[in-house]
Amino acid sequence: xxxxxxxxDDPQHGCANCRRDAGLLDLELHMAFQPIVDVARREVFAYxxxxxxxxxxxxxWVLDRITPETLYRFDQTCRVLAIDTASxxxxxDARLSINFIPNxxxxxxxxxxLTLAAADRVGLPMDRLMFxxxxxxxxxxxxxxxxxxxxxxxxxxxxxxxxxxxxxxxxQLLVQFxxxxxxxxxxxxxxxxxxxxxQAVVSGTLAIxxxxxxQVVAEGVETEGEYAWLRAAGVRLFQGYWFARPQIEALPQxxxxxxx
Numbered sequence: 001x002x003x004x005x006x007x008x009d010d011p012q013h014g015c016a017n018c019r020r021d022a023g024l025l026d027l028e029l030h031m032a033f034q035p036i037v038d039v040a041r042r043e044v045f046a047y048x049x050x051x052x053x054x055x056x057x058x059x060x061w062v063l064d065r066i067t068p069e070t071l072y073r074f075d076q077t078c079r080v081l082a083i084d085t086a087s088x089x090x091x092x093d094a095r096l097s098i099n100f101i102p103n104x105x106x107x108x109x110x111x112x113x114l115t116l117a118a119a120d121r122v123g124l125p126m127d128r129l130m131f132x133x134x135x136x137x138x139x140x141x142x143x144x145x146x147x148x149x150x151x152x153x154x155x156x157x158x159x160x161x162x163x164x165x166x167x168x169x170x171x172q173l174l175v176q177f178x179x180x181x182x183x184x185x186x187x188x189x190x191x192x193x194x195x196x197x198x199q200a201v202v203s204g205t206l207a208i209x210x211x212x213x214x215q216v217v218a219e220g221v222e223t224e225g226e227y228a229w230l231r232a233a234g235v236r237l238f239q240g241y242w243f244a245r246p247q248i249e250a251l252p253q254x255x256x257x258x259x260x
Contacts, residue, residue: 028054046095049082087122102145186220193225
């Protein structure tokens with residue numbers, strides 16, 4: 001799949017600034033998917049779409065090849081590719097979670113057109129789309145990033161903050177905007193079953209999330225001990241190798257035997 005395809009098909013989508021800055025990049029992309037598991041219901045809550053290179057190279061390898069001139073085209077194409085691929089694989093009732101790049105969004109309404117067109121084409125309702133803002137990403141304009149999240153929320157999309165605790169705004173982000181989903185950064189999850197400072201921070205985050213009416217996803221869960229401690233603390237949404245690894249152009253099923 002090449003970055004030029006969707007724009008060649010429909011050059012009228014997007015605002016004037018977006019089209020002017022949409023540089024050309026001949027890079028083959030694929031999508032991998034990893035489930036977010038609701039262990040209370042024993043079902044897949046969502047599949048997160050993760051970009052991969054032509055030979056399965058990870059997202060970091062791909063991002064190293066993206067320039068400021070091609071950032072908008074990359075962001076838009078990843079969205080459409082994720083929707084098209086997940087639809088072909090049979091998403092079912094699960095949500096589709098897409099990471100968005102706020103630095104690539106000029107004006108939320110105009111820059112959302114390709115996404116809406118792709119979702120409409122495959123019959124994916126807006127409330128089944130989840131947009132994740134990564135808190136570890138260097139955000140050029142934090143207020144602009146928050147305005148995008150707020151706009152997406154008003155349009156009926158599920159909004160999430162990824163890597164919460166890694167980042168650019170921290171608690172200040174929650175003061176100005178309350179997303180529906182908080183994904184706890186994997187560095188806080190790692191070894192939490194025997195690390196009291198991480199336990200204290202995560203317990204505090206869970207209390208804040210409850211007060212704000214947000215659901216929490218523990219991401220990067222890799223061991224039975226991590227899962228057991230977080231489940232006992234009240235977490236019900238999980239993502240990580242303990243349940244399923246990402247697979248390219250496939251929707252992997254969780255290992256339900258590990259849920260208990």
